[in-house]
Amino acid sequence: MDVAVALSLLFCCVLLLASGAIAFLLIRHFLASGAEARAAAPRHRQPPPAANQQQQRAASIAVKKEEEEAPRRLAWREVEALTGGFDESAVVGRGGSSAVYLARLLDGSPVAVKVHRWCGGERRLRAFRQELDLLRRLRHPNIVALLAYSDDHGAN
Numbered sequence: 001m002d003v004a005v006a007l008s009l010l011f012c013c014v015l016l017l018a019s020g021a022i023a024f025l026l027i028r029h030f031l032a033s034g035a036e037a038r039a040a041a042p043r044h045r046q047p048p049p050a051a052n053q054q055q056q057r058a059a060s061i062a063v064k065k066e067e068e069e070a071p072r073r074l075a076w077r078e079v080e081a082l083t084g085g086f087d088e089s090a091v092v093g094r095g096g097s098s099a100v101y102l103a104r105l106l107d108g109s110p111v112a113v114k115v116h117r118w119c120g121g122e123r124r125l126r127a128f129r130q131e132l133d134l135l136r137r138l139r140h141p142n143i144v145a146l147l148a149y150s151d152d153h154g155a156n
């Protein structure tokens with residue numbers, strides 16, 4: 001009788017230990033697969049790593065530089081469209097013989113459109129061409145890049 005009780009107690013202990021071990025293994029397995037799934041999930045909300053951002057920045061600068069290489073010659077009507085028909089409320093500054101308008105390109109990026117007041121005269125035309133020529137050649141982070149120009153006012 002004692003042996004039978006001892007055997008049943010031993011069996012219960014083994015059963016308990018076995019079920020405990022199985023439960024432990026199952027919990028460990030689920031925890032590990034949860035961590036793997038989290039690691040594999042795409043990181044929508046995280047910003048790209050710094051190296052990526054730098055690459056993107058370099059790419060957009062390269063694109064801009066290409067644009068800068070060859071400023072586009074605009075038709076006068078394009079300048080009119082850019083400035084909303086020379087809308088006074090878009091004027092952000094004035095020079096001695098010019099008004100500067102804030103405009104937006106199709107992609108939404110802001111640009112300054114400088115419109116010279118034409119009063120005729122060779123000297124004025126020369127000054128305008130000099131400024132154009134200078135801006136065309138200058139490349140500096142602190143100097144606005146010349147993206148486009150128009151010198152056909154009156155030719156339309």
Ligand SMILES: Nc1ncnc2c1ncn2[C@@H]1O[C@H](COP(=O)(O)OP(=O)(O)OP(=O)(O)O)[C@@H](O)[C@H]1O
Pocket residue numbers: 092093094095096097098099100112114144
């Ligand atoms: N890229 C720009 N972004 C914002 N504002 C600008 C920009 N360019 C010019 N402006 C504004 O327009 C004003 C006049 O422009 P700018 O300095 O080119 O003319 P200026 O050389 O003084 O005169 P002008 O060429 O008519 O003789 C500036 O003082 C500034 O307020």
